Amino acid sequence: MLFRFSPALIAQENYETKIEEFISKMTLDEKIGQLIQRIGVNEEIEKSIREGKVGSLLFGIHSPEEANRVQKIAVEETRLGIPLLFANDVIHGYQTIFPIPLAEASSWNPELIKKACEIAAFEAASDGTNWTFAPMVDIVRDPRWGRIMEGSGEDPFLGSIISSARVKGFQGDGPANGTGLKDKTKIAACSKHYVAYGGAEGGRDYNTVDISERTLHEVYLPPFHSAVNSGVASIMSAFNDLNGIPASGNYFTLTEILRNEWKWDGVVISDWNSIGELVKHRFAKDKNDAALKGFTAGVDIDMAGDTIDGNIYSPNLKNLVEQGLITVEQINKSVRNVLRMKFKLGLFENPYTDIEFFKKNNLEKSYKDSIALQLAKESIVLLKNENNLLPLKKEIKSIALIGPLADNPEDVMGVWSAAGKPDDVITVLKGIENLIGDNTKINYVKGCNINDNDTSGFNDAIQSAENSDVVILVVGEEREMSGEAASKTDLNIPGIQEELIKRIYETGKPVVVVLMSGRPLTINWVSENISAVIEAWFLGDQTGNAIAEVLFGDYNPSGKLPVTFPRSTGQIPIYYYQKSTGRPFIDKEKYTSRYLDSPNSPLYPFGYGLSYTSFSYKNIKVDKNRIDKDDFVIVSADVSNTGKFEGEEVVQLYIQDEVSSVTRPVKELKGFQKIKLKPGETKTINFKLIPYMLSFLDKDMKRVIEPGKFNVMIGGNSIDLISTSFEVIE
Known part of the structure; x- marks a missing residue:
């Protein structure tokens, strides 16, 4: 007998009641099936779906027709008709490829990032996906770690703002109960990797993380809490161990914090076989023990547990019930979480992809x-512009365009490019051709490859430079040099590209370097010797158009670094909100916190980015010199465009707690606004500092606001700031 519920009835009744009705009729095998995610689609998996032993699929669904065919098996050929979740990695676009997330963070424009996620959700949903494993919200202070490209950089405040924007872009702006997910154009988000995956020792992927509980709460948890407050449907447990306990078997983080403290009722899914890997951590003795520890810690769904090293939740959860080590009610609790997510997505009412709807309403x-072009333009960071070499004049007679990334549609997409196609990518060569017309001769030469020692193209590149008025060198990383399992100890520009830059520099021609990468690179020689340097990251489909508009002044660059650029790997980890120490750096004094062979300062600081115009900051004020702990303060400053171009500026607010019961960072970002000013225009920018922004965790890990002096600073990056102060009183 089939137990079914009409869509109309389900729509009318509270889904929590319906969840309990389903659970009351499900067998143990069917319940465990909801906690199993299989990879791809084949005959064996389809058989398991018919038996109610699969709750979700990762990959294998590449069209709405295929999604509906497989969904029909679950809905019409199983005992209870529970629909499937179809998951995919929609990281920075689906068909339309946007800049990589680290680049998008350089825009400091959460509303624009949200729009990009809305488009990605629409495209993915139209192709049958209803669940993405994004956003990655790991805070990263070590650019050796390849997955830095997938997040929003080093700062928990900026990271939390962007975390919320991405979740709302994928899922909609509905309340935290997830009702916005029923929109056909939305998909469930999954914040990852919970937690502190970005703190891997040595920047080596999957490596151990050993941090204080204070650092966990103040640095790594806030973007996840922001996602939870924004209604994120799911969270992915990480590969790493955290302070001796693997993240995918960590009851403290998965249950005590996520469930008990934050009161979150979404789905926790493991990363790819991360529960099975509890055995390799030597935290579990076998797969059965791994299933016990992962499940009782709080992981609802086992991703990829059917791989050769997996087979974790199936069959081990049933074995554990039979052994009396877990209860059916514990299984029911996880099943509730999964069914709740499916109800929030509206899958019980409308399980199929509405092909006609998407045809009629296609974007x-x-x-x-x-949107892709605007976000790409705002993601570009101008690092150097000596003697105002940029913007270039469109009337220039000849350009040497040199480098292995100048006409490379594949690498500029970045990793995790989903259903994107290189044929849709505008390369730098094509973008410049589109913009400047036929009056300028473009002498394009590849020059060298990204990562080998073949110098056979150098002579042609040098000749191209000598025969041109200006040189644009487009260099950097292959896209697979960043991302998962792409850690590096050498952050120099790969291969012989820097040698090529030096040979071109020797021609005496004006040189612009456009750097493409998924992480900060160490570019000391380039920064010291090349007149104009642009960090372009990997910008996706509109790469060439965006770079061309910046190079020739159609768009005035406004990007700001979301992560510090080190001078060398020896400085890592380096980030702006470090502590003072008992012996702060003093120039020329040996016994202070310093290096013998390098400045302490970064090559480029957090929040840094130039414009073709200039901005001045004056008249910083607070509306109250003294406030009590429950009050707020308004901080203001006048920002003026003192240059010749209209431009955008990211105005940044930092605070410093001058004396506290535990040591605090030298400065902390607490606000930012992106503004546009015409030449000669001045705007007064106001920030509201609420009590929570002044609080911290005391020695007992209790959130407090302590009386005393607070310094407040406003400026265009984390170093060049004007300041004033106010006092908090008892």
Whole structure:
């Protein structure tokens, strides 16, 4: 007999009641099936779906027709008709490829990032995906770690703002109960990797993480809490161990914090076989023990547990019930979480992808491209512009365009490019051709490859430079040099590209270096010797158009670094909100916190980025000199465009607690606004500092606001700031 519920009835009744009805009728095998995620689609998996032993699929669904065919098996050929979740890695676009997330963070424009995620959700949903494993919200202070490209950089405040924007972009702006997910154009988000995965020792992927509980709460948890407050449907447990306990078997983080403290009722899914890997951590003695420890810690769904090293939740959860080590009610609790997510997505009412709806309501390509272009432009960071070499004049007679990334549609997409196609990518060569017309001769030469020692193209590149008025060198990383399992100890520009830059520099021609990478690179020689340097990251489909508009002044660059650029790997980890220490750095005094062979300062600081115009900051004020602990203070400053171009500026607010019962960072970001000013225009920018922004965890890990003096600073990066102060009183 089939136990079914009409869509109309389900729509009318509270889904929590319906969840309990389902659970009351499910066998143990069917319940465990909801906690199993299989990889791809084949005959064996389809058989398991019919038997109610699969709750979700990762990959294998590449069209709405295929999604509906497989969904029909679950809905119409199983005993209870529970629909499947179809998951995918929609990281920075689906068909339209946007800049990599680290680049998007350089825009400091959460509303624009949200729009990009809305487009990605629409495209993915139209192809049958209803669950993405994004956003990655790991805070990263070590650029050796390849997955830095997938997040929003080093700062928990900025990271939390962008975390919320991405979740709302994928899922909609509905309340935290997830009702916005029923929109056909939305998909469930999954914040990852919970937690502190970005703190891997040595920047080596999957490596151990050993941090204080204070650092966990103040640095690594806030972007996840922001996602939870924004209604994120799911969270992914990480590969790493955290202070001796693997993240995918960590009751403290998965249950005590996530469930008990934050009162979150979404789905926790493991990373790829991360429960099975509890055995390799030597935290579990076998797969059965791994299933016990992962499940009782709080992981609902076992991802990829059917791989050769997996087979974790199936069959071991049933074995554990039979052994009396877990209860059916514990299984029911996780099943509730999974069914709740499916109800929030509206899958019980509308389990199929509405092909006709998406055909009739498809987003215009021109709109999608316009958002991709604007976000790409705002993601570009101008690092250096000596003697105002940029912007270039469109009337220039000849340009040497040199480098292995100048006409490379594959690498500029970045990793995790989903259903994107290189044919849709505008390369730098094509973008410049599109913009400047036929009056300028473009002498394009590849020059060298990204990562080998073949110098056979050098002579042609040098000749191209000598025969041109200006040189644009487009260099950097292959896209697979960043991302998962892409840690590096050498952050120099790969291969012989820097040698090529030096040979071109020797021609005496003006040189612009456009750097493409998934992480900060160590570019000391380039920074010291090349007149104009742009960090372009990997910008996706609109790469060439965005870079061309910046190079020739159609767009005035406004990007700001979301992560510090080190001078060398020896400085890592380096980030702006470090502590003072008992012996702060003093120049020329040996017994202070310093290096013998390097400045302490970064090559480029957090929040840094130049413009073709200039901005001045004056008249910083607070509206109250003294406040009590429950009050707020308004901080203001006048920002003026003192240059010749209209431009955008990211105005940044930092605070410093001058004396506290535990040591605090030298400064902490607490606000930012992106503004546009015409030449000669001045705006007064106001920030509201609420009590929570002044609080911290005391020695007993209790959140407090202590009386005393607070310094407040406003400026265009984390170093060049004007300041004032106010006092908090008892």
